[in-house]
Amino acid sequence: MNYSQTDGKRVQAALLIIGDEILSGQTHDKNLPHIAENLNNVGVQLAEVRVVPDIKKEIIDAVNALRRRFDYLFTTGGIGPTHDDITAEAVSEAVGRELIQNQEARRLLEEHFKYNGTEINEARLSMANTPKGAELIRNPISTAPGFRVENVYVMAGVPKIMQAMLDNIIPTLQGGAQKLSRSVLCNLGEGSIAQGLKDIQDKHPDIDIGSYPHYARANYRLSLVIRGFDDKKLQDVQEAIHRMICDLGGDPIRGEELDNQ
Amino acid sequence: MNYSQTDGKRVQAALLIIGDEILSGQTHDKNLPHIAENLNNVGVQLAEVRVVPDIKKEIIDAVNALRRRFDYLFTTGGIGPTHDDITAEAVSEAVGRELIQNQEARRLLEEHFKYNGTEINEARLSMANTPKGAELIRNPISTAPGFRVENVYVMAGVPKIMQAMLDNIIPTLQGGAQKLSRSVLCNLGEGSIAQGLKDIQDKHPDIDIGSYPHYARANYRLSLVIRGFDDKKLQDVQEAIHRMICDLGGDPIRGEELDNQ
Structure with a gap:
């Protein structure tokens, strides 16, 4: 591509x-x-x-x-x-x-x-x-x-x-770097993960972390999307978010695990 | 409303x-x-x-x-x-x-x-x-x-x-006039009605006529949408477009007739 x-x-x-x-x-x-x-x-x-x-x-x-x-x-x-x-x-x-x-x-x-x-x-x-x-x-x-x-x-x-x-x-087109993304999904409230997420974001200023709640029918789900140009860094951030959610007693799943379900 | x-x-x-x-x-x-x-x-x-x-x-x-x-x-x-x-x-x-x-x-x-x-x-x-x-x-x-x-x-x-x-x-909100719309649908090509449509548009500068071809599955359809603030004028333009399409041998239908089908 x-x-x-x-x-x-x-x-x-x-x-x-x-x-x-x-x-x-x-x-x-x-x-x-x-x-x-x-x-x-x-x-x-x-x-x-x-x-x-x-x-x-x-x-x-x-x-x-x-x-x-x-x-x-x-x-x-x-x-x-x-x-x-x-x-x-x-x-x-x-x-x-x-x-x-x-x-x-x-x-x-x-x-x-x-x-x-x-x-x-x-x-x-x-x-x-x-x-x-x-x-x-x-x-x-x-x-x-x-x-x-x-x-x-x-x-x-x-x-x-x-x-x-x-x-x-x-x-x-003369393209540059492709923006990559990884994600972690969970069912915690945004307010519960906000401080931990901000701490991770502050440590990785060249990565953008977005938080997107979905209310599809009765099912609440929170997608944390990590975007940037270096997949190694995205992976590090994904693991940090995954750990943070585990520590909060959440049940995180990585986007790529969901795709394979 | x-x-x-x-x-x-x-x-x-x-x-x-x-x-x-x-x-x-x-x-x-x-x-x-x-x-x-x-x-x-x-x-x-x-x-x-x-x-x-x-x-x-x-x-x-x-x-x-x-x-x-x-x-x-x-x-x-x-x-x-x-x-x-x-x-x-x-x-x-x-x-x-x-x-x-x-x-x-x-x-x-x-x-x-x-x-x-x-x-x-x-x-x-x-x-x-x-x-x-x-x-x-x-x-x-x-x-x-x-x-x-x-x-x-x-x-x-x-x-x-x-x-x-x-x-x-x-x-x-403190609203003003509501923008109204009427439409005529047909299956003529845009290029076939363009001159007639322009003549009608030129006669009614305070009305906007838009032409939108749709290619839903194999069915081609052309929507002519008439927008403005005075329904009497919209009706006049709708009738003028309807006549123009009849004259070109098309088979026009007014939007409100379609809604009632």
Whole structure:
């Protein structure tokens, strides 16, 4: 899974989700977890996400804030043929490049429409518009491509199409270290383990320990998730947490033991 | 459903989701759609969402950017008793108020712990910390309260607890107009209806028309969603879209007809 991975380097990305339908609650975003996991597999950590409406100025401001701050910016949504699809235009303005009809994209679309017997019209061809100098991101599902310009990757919002595009992007990324995680589960209250957990966290400042209570149906469960870049350290912290919970009379189980049950 | 609703006024909110577990993809946020729908029921539209990690500076910067820009800011996550729960501290710094032990919160927690026979310790009592002058947001599930300070509402991340807190917040909000929506479904391609849809959109600048293709299993379906504040206008636009699709030989169905099938 380690494409172009440079040991030790931290590489961070942001995700910009574009669409009124997410903000209204009508559509539930399913792309965030998929993108987060696939990026981390090649050593890129998702460090911020924003959701903005289909308003050009909002998209431009968010693109500029995020592309400057992170190594990579990924966007989803707003690249279809209808009037509410304004991502290509907004990203062009954000990066200060002219919006042009990309000839390679036009050729791909025309071939696809001819093959399917679909009428070629202005709206459909608008899906060939990209900022000048952009590289296409192909997708075998609907053919209409996404694009990369500088460090901004523009993808579709429909999950299957987004996933196909991301599959094509992943091998091209220059990742750093992959963030690893280990966990310990128990049924003690957060308040009972908080002091011991803090002591362990304080001893390991380069490891992040998160505490997540779950109340699935009537079953309470506490997940302690240990994240970092060095598995040897994660293992040490996992053992320290395991011991601490035993000492408190809890009944800890390591995440990997649960996976094997 | 219309609490304190002021006709015509637009009231907007932002949501700040706090947590490494969302950015890593390990936990899938379920709060956004619930919050969006419940706010809109009382005339408050969600206009931006951000997800940030458990890093104090990131939380402070996002709180300050969003609370200044929108009428209301809601946050989820980071209010438990463990070391990674830093939302109260971060919000205190963001609004420039001292973090204090809220005496009412302390009393609620102590009563609850005594009733349950739970040990009272420093970590558990840290859940009583709020910015000075904050108002508590009660929750009957776990007792540990959220709080409001100025226009910032701090809630838990666990969905059931967040929902209980939101139920207590909703009647206190000063909402404006409720955003309404109507829809037309069909199985035409987006590219086939794009020009007609744009013409209708151009004639109704105060209405937002969104076009959303779905590829559920093998079934393609196109949802055209019409959003705005005046149902008479929504109805006019819905009829115009319905006619346009009929003219194109499509087989349109209004959203409310589908609901009744």
